[in-house]
Amino acid sequence: MDIKQARYNMVEQQIRPWDVLNQDVLDLLFEVRREDFVPEAHQALAFVDMEIPLGHGQSMWTPRLEARALQELAIRPGDRVLEVGTGSGYLTALLAAQADAVVSVDIVPEFTASAMQKLRAHGFDNVMLHTGDAARDWPDTSGFDVIVLTGSTPLLSDAFLQRLHVGGRMFAIVGEAPVMQARLITCTAPGAARGVTLFETCVAPLVNAPQPAAFVF
Template identity: 45%
Template sequence: MNIDFARARETMVEQQVRPWDVLDARVLDTIATLPREAFVPQAVRSLAYADTALPLAHGETMMKPVVEGRTLQSLLPQSQESVLEIGTGSGYLTACLAHLSREVVSLERHPDLADAARARLSAQGIANAEVITADALAWTTDRSFDAICVTGAVDRIPARFTDWLKPGGRLFVVRGRSPAMEAVLVHRDVNGLRTESLFETDLPYLAGAAPAPAFAL
């Protein structure tokens, strides 16, 4: 089955992403330019531009294109900024962030996913993204970042995530309980942390960030 991926990409932008209020020209150009099919596992490549989340190894997923678009528009990395991504997954969102920013550091806890993402980024000639095999809830760094993108949901936002923000920085994360989770942007400004509500969605939890099990008597 031969699929016209360029046409499918154009249709995705015009019929899925743009109607979901993703209107920033740089974000739309990034999504329209990067070949999403190059980051999708072979078994589901025909669905690269479908309006659905796609399965990865270890129960991980790629977010729907519309959610990816809203995520990028919410963070809106600038060309001089550094970005931390928590959860590399396929590497597609990593590539989008790299397209928009000066550099991306991306954390992936599964070595095989990290290796595959590195290979895909290299194949696309993306040299300003570094994939580190690490669990974000255990990783340590002296660095801070202008923007942080968390690709899995959390019950509560770990303090370490906001500690990595530079003054004036912002963090995108989905928090709460399924099925009514809330995407938020946390800003670090002169008065401390300020949280901006963005939209409702539903994502799988980041490993170690799910709510504690409730025991019923």
């Protein structure tokens, strides 16, 4: 496979047509080698418009979803980021390339260990990885400028809003299959936020994501 051409095709045929036009984001997709974060068994699929299985019921996002989320979050050099769901570590790397620091949490120890190895190999020393359950909250007294949930959630926990600094942005996919909405929530004041729906999509849920209360007759 011609890696250089495959990467170019991914950007020009998948990502740019999906309204990802921010040049900094597009340049980053050429700089951070996606193929290095794809499981070895699926290397040939590194640039294909599909979710790549990671095991444990989880998958990598499609390239266009990764790029679109990055563009919508508009990460600044001084930002501190929380990523819930490390997965392969590729999105973690993209976030770390733009932010000051990234805290990434995954409930699967194998994901944490593998991502740590790959991120260190690529020279990312501004990432702190944790193995834990952060689907409903991740206590951190320092707070965050950006929060990304890489798995879907039927309900969005209010606790995440409390972790956002004023002006902070959160990207979350909310709902249940087959209809989910990608949403961007911006903290406008302490405890207050405005949200916009960006597009419809469908991704695997976060383990232990909050569920709607069951109706009892």
